[in-house]
Amino acid sequence: MMSKKWMAAVALLTMSTGALAQDGTFEFDSITSLTRAANAFTGVLVGDTVPTTVTMNYGSLFGDKCFSWMELMMTEPGKFTLTITLVSGGSGTTGSPWHTDLTLCRLTAKP
Secondary structure (H helix, E strand, O other), X not given: OOOHHHHHXXXXXXXXXXXXXXXXXXXXXXXXXXXXXXXXXXXXXXXXXXEEEEEOEOOOOOHHHHHHHHHHHHHOOOOEEEEEEEEEEOOOOOOOOOEEEEEXXXXXXXX
């Protein structure tokens, strides 16, 4: 039987990072981690406190410009929000998408 402390730690760890595995438009208040080689970044969505990780294809139309905007958000925290739209494409034998494309990337200065 697991102790209450252990169960609380597991629950907190499970909730502490999320991953976007769905199509849609998402607005990030901050970017906390950025990895070009892995085509991934982690940030906090507007109105949320939990870090969210996104993995996508940077070969898309907006990838390089969006990457530089993410770098700007890391060097100047609190000054911008970043809105992205993700669209999944193709499917493997399991029916799940095999790539996620970035179709919109918009940097907005905070007032």
